[in-house]
Amino acid sequence: MLKNYIKIAFRNLWKKKGYSALNIFGLAIGITCASLILLWVEDEMSFDTIVTDQELVYSVPTNQKYDGQVRTFFQATPGPLAAALKTEIPEITKAARLRNRDFLFTVNSSSISSAGSYADPDIFDLFDLKFIEGNATDAFKMKESIVITKEVAQILFENPTNILGKVIRINQQDNFQITGVVENLPVNTTYSFNWLVPFENFTYDKPWTQEYGSNFTETFVKLSPDADFNSVNEKVKHILPAKTGDEDTKAILHKAADWHLRSDFKDGEVVGGRVEYVRLFSFIALIILVIACINFMNLATARSEKRANEVGVRKTLGSDKQQLIFQFITEALMTAIFAAVLSVLVLILIIPAFNALIDKQLALGLTIPSHLLSLLAITLTCGIFAGLYPAFYLSSFKPIDVLKGNRIQSKGAGFIRKGLVITQFVISIVFIISTLLVYQQVQHVKNRDLGLDKDNLIEIPANGDLIKNRKAIAEGLKNTGMITGLGLSNSNILSAGNNGSGLRWQGGSSTEDILVSYRYINEEYFKTAGIELIEGRGFSPVVVNDSSHVIITESFAQLMGTGSALGKTIDRYGDMYTVIGVTNDYLYGDMYGTSDPVMFYNYPPEAQYMYLKTNPKYATTEVLRSIESTLKEYNPGYPFEYRFVDDAFDARFKSEQLIGNLSRIFALLAILISCLGLFGLSAYTAEQRRKEIGVRKVLGSTVAGIVGLLSRDFIVLVLVALLIAVPLAWYLMYSWLQGFAYRISINMWVFVFAGFVAIGIALLTVSFQAVKAAIANPVKSLRTE
DSSP states (O other): OHHHHHHHHHHHHHHTHHHHHHHHHHHHHHHHHHHHHHHHHHHHHTTTTTSSOTTTEEEOOEEEEETTEEEEESSOEETTHHHHHHHHOTTEEEEEEEEEEEEEEEETTEEEEEEEEEEOTTHHHHTTOOEEEEOTTTTTSSTTEEEEEHHHHHHHOSSOSSOTTOEEEETTTEEEEEEEEEOOOOSSOSSOOSEEEETHHHHTTOGGGGOTTOEEEEEEEEEOTTOOHHHHHHHHHHHHHHHHOOTTEEEOOEEGGGTTTSOEEETTEEEESTHHHHHHHHHHHHHHHHHHHHHHHHHHHHTHHHHHHHHHHHHHTTOOHHHHHHHHHHHHHHHHHHHHHHHHHHHHHHHHHHHHHHTOOOOOOTTSHHHHHHHHHHHHHHHHHHHHHHHHHHTTOOHHHHHTTOOOOOHHHHHHHHHHHHHHHHHHHHHHHHHHHHHHHHHHHHTSOOSSOOTTEEEEEOOTTTTTTHHHHHHHHHHHTSEEEEEEESSOTTSOOSEEOOOEESSSSOOTTOOEEEEEEOTTHHHHHTOOEEEEOOOOSSGGGGTTEEEEEHHHHHHTOSSOOTTOEEEETTEEEEEEEEEOOOOOSOTTSOOOOEEEEEOGGGOOEEEEEEOTTSOHHHHHHHHHHHHHHHSTTSOOOOEEHHHHHHHTTHHHHHHHHHHHHHHHHHHHHHHHHHHHHHHHHHHHTHHHHHHHHHTTOOHHHHHHHHHHHHHHHHHHHHHHHHHHHHHHHHHHHTTOSSOOOOOHHHHHHHHHHHHHHHHHHHHHHHHHHHTSOHHHHTTTO
């Protein structure tokens, strides 16, 4: 029986190739979109699986109150906190610190620059690192121990096996002995590193690292299996106030399972993160599939009169309703199966491009059982969902009416068809509006006045002898004419960097709880970065001349009361500094918010970054070659590493740009699917009314008149969809924009534009069939009359 159903289904699909192709292609697009989104969602959900006990391992950020506002910092815990948590809270069994750093590794003639961390021994258990050589117990027995990943070992050694005890020279200064080799960390790991050395290498000869007032490291803990999270979290919150007497700074626990997906905090509590995008795109996948299924239902019910005689004959010959339903469901399932096969072929072709768009390495992986089952589930769901209503509708025809030649009364089906078309276009219009507004929001922030000039600005890690030889490097590069400035800073120009509170100053009100960022720079930094000095003077090339002087930003100057800030003093923990200059405020840290006040010191030895302002007259490749040559001369042994600040700035909008790119793609696909359905419906409408069109042409109707007649009903449906979509899109995008402190206003032209686009697309789609019907020879249409 099943074989017979399949054979008949295949014949029916083959008989109406155009109709079948529309359905298969529409469903294939839906399945392809859903598959891509589910692959992305799977990757997002699989972050940090290297941590086996995700429910027991936590990072320990701190909530700190400044100016009445609670802020959450992930890399700002005091050095002694980890030991205190492990010692004083019995439920905490492991505790470790991480502080990131880039090292230059040298083994014989091989050198690489690699990112890793200073760490405590418990990190091996917290992150479940798998040792290829060595073991966690002996890994950090010596201060000069180093544990490297398999990848680093393969780069540094020709034979990367049996390398325990071998020596790596770090930064051309210190020798470390390899005491362990671990498996590479997965790409989807929040806290990643290529090597680990004992934390004491960082704290050695730095007394301030033992103070609770110095927040400089990340802290991680592991709870015992029977521990109660709420109870332990309360104990953790009381640790820092008990040590410091400061009730405005408290440590909290942040679960490993939430590190990637739920990392956005507000007022000290988790409020979301990338999990919102996971939910959004999961919903979009469902919506795209629904649109594709709607096409199938619309086209199937539109063809009801074509299938009516078949149903009548089958019922007369003894087929019951259940058998007919099964037959029609079989046709729908076969359509879905063909669509799934086509979808797999399309996925194989487009996944590389999709990976480039979202910066991931997704793979179709049909040999993975979960992937195969997911594809099968999507296919069956589409087939059953899309075929269920047409099956029940078609199987309900009465054979006596059909065989008498009575016209099938399908007002209910027609109403549902119109509703489904409206639903499709509502979704498509919402996509169009959302895409436009996401793009506007990203461009709005990217084009705001930053207070600095990011163009033609190169950032270079200040490794080795770059700081010591900075004057010779600057002179050599300026003589070429290819750079116009060389600036130094202890912090990345776009990042929050070092900061603190508790400062006192002349004038203004009590502002000890204001968070202020500290920048240690050279005298050329402002010129190089394009930060304007609006009052006073800059720093002297002779560092000692400014040992007690600072320059502040305009927002800091406003905190110091009325009048000029020049000459006023600032007390930083007992050290007095005099303000000699004021710069404009500039944007760093949160690209959507307002940056904290900044205090600049003339102290280049603290710098970690070198900034070069290039001359736009020269080609970029030529400039980079010149810089590399000069740096190798004065800083031999270190690779030339750089990045453009404008690229780093664009990377700050990665999530929003991802939303914009995917919204644009899915908007186009949703419109394409809707147009396929509209194309099919208009074709069947024209076919059903071909005799009417023939009569109208004989009586003198023009082509334009007939096109208008056939298009009118569809345009009305699009207008109804527009009336529904506009308020819905406004509400959704208004809610999304509230998450940004610096945001656009929603302009009405976006909705008008989306409306014209939707109507234009619908007209183009319908007009093709309408014109085709209008120019047809009326003699052929009326031949049977």
